[in-house]
Amino acid sequence: MSAETTLAPSSEAERPPGLPSRVWQALVESDMLHHGSFVVGAAMVAVVLLCALLADVIAPYSPFDTASLANLQPPSTAHWLGSDEFGRDILSRIIYGARISLQVAVISVGIGMTLGSAIGLIAGYYGGLLDGVLMRLLDVLWSFPAILLALVVMASLGPNLNSAMIAIGIIFIPIFARVARAAALVVVKNQYVEAARAIGLSDAAIILGEVLPNALPPILVQTTLAISYAIILEAALSFLGLGAQPPAPSWGSMLNFGRGYMAFAPWTALAPGLAIFWAVLGFNLLGDGLRDLLDPRLRRVL
Amino acid sequence: MARFIAKRLLALIPVLWGVSLLVFLAMNYIPGDIASIFLGIQSNQELLETFRHRFGLDRPLYVRYLEWLVGMLHGDFGRSFANGVDIREELLKRFPVTLELTVLAILIANLVGIPAGIIAALRHRTRVDTAVSVVALGGLSTPAFWLGTLLVLIFALQLELLPSGGYTPLTEDPLDNLRLMLLPALSLGLVSGSVIMRMTRSSMLEVLRQDYMTTARAKGTPGWALVSRHALKNALIPVVTVMGLEISANFGGAVLIEQIFLIPGVGSLALQGITQRDYPVVQGTVMLVAAFVVLVNLATDIAYAYLDPRRRV
Numbered sequence: 001m002s003a004e005t006t007l008a009p010s011s012e013a014e015r016p017p018g019l020p021s022r023v024w025q026a027l028v029e030s031d032m033l034h035h036g037s038f039v040v041g042a043a044m045v046a047v048v049l050l051c052a053l054l055a056d057v058i059a060p061y062s063p064f065d066t067a068s069l070a071n072l073q074p075p076s077t078a079h080w081l082g083s084d085e086f087g088r089d090i091l092s093r094i095i096y097g098a099r100i101s102l103q104v105a106v107i108s109v110g111i112g113m114t115l116g117s118a119i120g121l122i123a124g125y126y127g128g129l130l131d132g133v134l135m136r137l138l139d140v141l142w143s144f145p146a147i148l149l150a151l152v153v154m155a156s157l158g159p160n161l162n163s164a165m166i167a168i169g170i171i172f173i174p175i176f177a178r179v180a181r182a183a184a185l186v187v188v189k190n191q192y193v194e195a196a197r198a199i200g201l202s203d204a205a206i207i208l209g210e211v212l213p214n215a216l217p218p219i220l221v222q223t224t225l226a227i228s229y230a231i232i233l234e235a236a237l238s239f240l241g242l243g244a245q246p247p248a249p250s251w252g253s254m255l256n257f258g259r260g261y262m263a264f265a266p267w268t269a270l271a272p273g274l275a276i277f278w279a280v281l282g283f284n285l286l287g288d289g290l291r292d293l294l295d296p297r298l299r300r301v302l
Numbered sequence: 303m304a305r306f307i308a309k310r311l312l313a314l315i316p317v318l319w320g321v322s323l324l325v326f327l328a329m330n331y332i333p334g335d336i337a338s339i340f341l342g343i344q345s346n347q348e349l350l351e352t353f354r355h356r357f358g359l360d361r362p363l364y365v366r367y368l369e370w371l372v373g374m375l376h377g378d379f380g381r382s383f384a385n386g387v388d389i390r391e392e393l394l395k396r397f398p399v400t401l402e403l404t405v406l407a408i409l410i411a412n413l414v415g416i417p418a419g420i421i422a423a424l425r426h427r428t429r430v431d432t433a434v435s436v437v438a439l440g441g442l443s444t445p446a447f448w449l450g451t452l453l454v455l456i457f458a459l460q461l462e463l464l465p466s467g468g469y470t471p472l473t474e475d476p477l478d479n480l481r482l483m484l485l486p487a488l489s490l491g492l493v494s495g496s497v498i499m500r501m502t503r504s505s506m507l508e509v510l511r512q513d514y515m516t517t518a519r520a521k522g523t524p525g526w527a528l529v530s531r532h533a534l535k536n537a538l539i540p541v542v543t544v545m546g547l548e549i550s551a552n553f554g555g556a557v558l559i560e561q562i563f564l565i566p567g568v569g570s571l572a573l574q575g576i577t578q579r580d581y582p583v584v585q586g587t588v589m590l591v592a593a594f595v596v597l598v599n600l601a602t603d604i605a606y607a608y609l610d611p612r613r614r615v
Contacts, residue, residue: 140320145554
């Protein structure tokens with residue numbers, strides 16, 4: 001699906017001022033700018049990241065400043081995206097909301113990726129009974145639709161941000177385990193492992209030194225796609241009133257409250273929805289682009 | 303083939319058993335006492351004791367688990383803490399609702415996704431392909447609950463064409479039922495359709511590259527026959543897998559759509575149980591959903607093995 005647009009500058013093209021010439025040269029020679037999805041995705045993700053990191057600087061108002069006389073105002077010069085039912089500036093809440101979404105997404109995917117990859121690598125490397133048992137256990141997690149699993153975990157741990165991160169993290173364990181296991185199986189089939197054992201390397205050294213590097217590209221692609229899914233899940237949980245609790249500016253809960261005012265103040269629901277869409281689309285494009293870059297074989301088909 | 307099915311059916315049992323353990327432990331091994339969580343910490347001791355005794359919470363964990371498990375195998379899912387309703391009755395009422403929503407959604411998804419995917423593959427590297435792919439990526443990046451909200455905004459509030467929520471059983475008034483289910487099914491279906499479209503497209507592209515397609519072309523097979531007779535059947539095989547995954551995802555994920563459109567399905571029951579801390583309800587709904595997902599996976603595996611004899615392991 002990556003349109004192989006020639007976004008790559010030729011070396012005669014203008015180097016953006018301020019960018020060191022070596023970096024520019026590297027970008028030109030690399031394939032990265034060739035792939036529209038990677039570049040556009042990276043740009044979109046960069047916007048979200050900037051919002052999250054620089055929220056204190058770029059947001060015009062505090063996300064908690066209520067002004068009951070100015071509630072449900074349509075977009076204007078004072079409030080670019082309008083104001084919500086408490087008179088809070090929607091644009092500022094969206095910008096701060098990026099922090100919540102990214103925080104939950106990164107931490108939960110981090111949990112899922114570390115635990116899942118570890119399990120997958122071990123299962124793929126040792127094979128046999130261990131592999132069978134681990135995969136059966138993961139099948140149990142696999143047979144829960146994501147939202148439901150998250151709901152069950154949240155019911156157990158209570159509706160707050162931390163349990164949302166754990167819940168979403170648990171959802172990703174089987175996914176990463178499968179990816180890591182598949183990559184591990186490829187390496188094991190080849191002779192690297194036998195050779196390494198013959199030299200006397202320990203299992204741990206082999207897994208970390210031979211198997212893991214092979215598994216990194218698909219794990220990396222899966223990570224970006226998982227982050228996009230985690231953003232949706234976090235929004236879904238806050239939408240249901242679990243997850244980030246009001247008055248925290250979570251996009252999902254903003255969308256939920258905005259729903260009630262849609263008939264006469266649709267911007268309260270549209271803005272957070274667009275924010276979620278932007279972030280998710282950005283990470284999906286990034287993941288797609290990464291996958292195309294890292295797996296030349298797929299490039300021809302996709 | 304029969305052996306394949308039998309083996310797969312047997313494999314279901316440990317998985318479902320694992321699910322029952324997981325959900326029971328999640329609900330009952332929590333920090334805090336069930337009685338005080340349900341009734342509120344302010345309740346007096348007597349009330350808590352009565353509650354505990356009434357629902358057998360004063361017995362050991364494994365006894366309660368076994369009792370629940372054996373009960374389920376006999377069709378008894380227990381009663382709700384909140385209103386004493388028989389959970390099995392409630393599930394039987396709500397299951398067809400969510401099932402209908404899921405079926406409608408996957409129908410829409412296939413109607414939209416498969417033709418789009420085929421066209422995109424046949425028009426590879428043209429503007430049509432790029433356009434379809436972009437739309438599909440946008441589609442799957444859209445959260446279904448936002449799409450639902452948007453659809454309500456446009457079709458219910460602005461254009462006033464369709465209702466914004468509610469449910470009429472299919473048996474009562476099919477036309478009204480479909481009218482009410484259209485927007486919810488679209489919310490789920492268009493997102494699933496995007497996923498199916500991408501899978502169809504990449505699978506079709508893969509098939510079109512194969513040597514047997516070149517042979518067929520060389521033999522002089524006309525264009526449409528090339529696609530329908532030779533390419534399509536093989537290309538659709540991986541799509542079946544994705545379809546199964548989307549059906550499971552929609553059945554479980556319908557909870558959000560059911561919230562938005564006020565549809566009394568399994569999802570909203572689960573959510574109710576969770577917010578009210580009504581643990582028997584949560585246990586029952588989760589088991590139902592898990593059983594459904596596991597059976598759908600089985601059906602997908604069987605369909606795949608039927609279509610592709612190489613997979614009958």
